[in-house]
Amino acid sequence: MLATMTLQTTEQPPIAAGVFGVWLEEMRASLRGERGTDVPCGDCVGCCVSGYPVVIRAEDDRAMAEIPLRHIARAVDGRTLMLALPDGSCPMLRDRKCSIYASRPQTCRDYDCRVFAAAGIDAGGEERAVINRRVRAWRFEYANEADVRAHEAVRAAARFIRDKAASFPGRPPTAPTGIAVLAIKSYEVFLRADVCNASDEIVARAIVETSRAFDS
Ligand code: SF4
Known part of the structure; x- marks a missing residue:
């Protein structure tokens, strides 16, 4: 038991996750069903x-x-x-x-566990400890300022979806995968100037409407 606990709490050294903007567009294409993912898993299972x-x-x-x-x-x-x-x-x-x-x-x-690294959240609790260690090890590169802003926007979207569930017209996702995926689909909302001073309800509606582009 002690060996298992030690294994699960040991952090991994950093692992290259790729250029954020490139990964984000590929992930969004995958979510539209246009391509699969290509994760550098190494020996991780x-x-x-x-x-x-x-x-x-x-x-x-x-x-x-x-x-x-x-x-x-x-x-x-x-x-x-x-x-x-x-x-x-x-x-x-x-x-x-x-x-x-x-x-x-x-x-x-x-499946691509980099969605959690992009959203700044864990994959789950203790039952996902192995994935969480990998999530914390991923390090994205940023080719330009737009990449940095896009990553900040994905994280902001994930925080909003997690913390402002009551503002949504329906039931937003509450599980980590759903939160991360919705944040990746809708992050552009958090790049819009008009959202800065909007109410939580308006932001939530914008998230839902933006994500609908992935439904067709
Ligand atoms: S947890 Fe991530 S790195 Fe590990 S096998 Fe799954 S997708 Fe690959």
């Missing part, structure tokens, strides 16, 4: 051992053919999920490698 249920979509037929049915469940909202094992690891992980890598679900192809 953080997201494969952190208890995430993996959403299986209709197009994941190759993955479904390889995942034993005992690992599949139906969520209350109707989505199909591959459940993590009791220890939090993905049932398809073998010797710290994905055993169905070539046919892995789109959810796994899209």
Whole structure:
């Protein structure tokens, strides 16, 4: 137990996350479904051992053919999920490698823990400790002042979504992934001069409207 706690609290040395502006545009293209992500994971398997249920979509037929049915469940909202094992690891992980890598679900192809580093938030609590260490290790580079402002705006958007939930017309995301993704979709709101003195309700509406561009 002591060894495990020591491992989980040890910070990683800095890891290059790429140029922020380039990463941001690629991430936004991924969120529009135009491309996948390309994360320099190295030997990290953080997201494969952190208890995430993996959403299986209709197009994941190759993955479904390889995942034993005992690992599949139906969520209350109707989505199909591959459940993590009791220890939090993905049932398809073998010797710290994905055993169905070539046919892995789109959810796994899209996952990029740099969204949390961009938003300035953790991936979750103790159950996400391995990912959190990676998140804190990422270091973005900035090619210009616009990159710096864009990163500040993403962080400001994440803070607003997290702290001003009551200002939103509907129910904003409360889980870290949802907060980070919405901040990346809507950060431009926090670059607008007219938002500086706007009410929280107007800012929240602008966030929702800006993010709708990713729905189509
Ligand atoms: S936690 Fe991040 S770095 Fe680690 S495997 Fe997942 S996406 Fe890659």
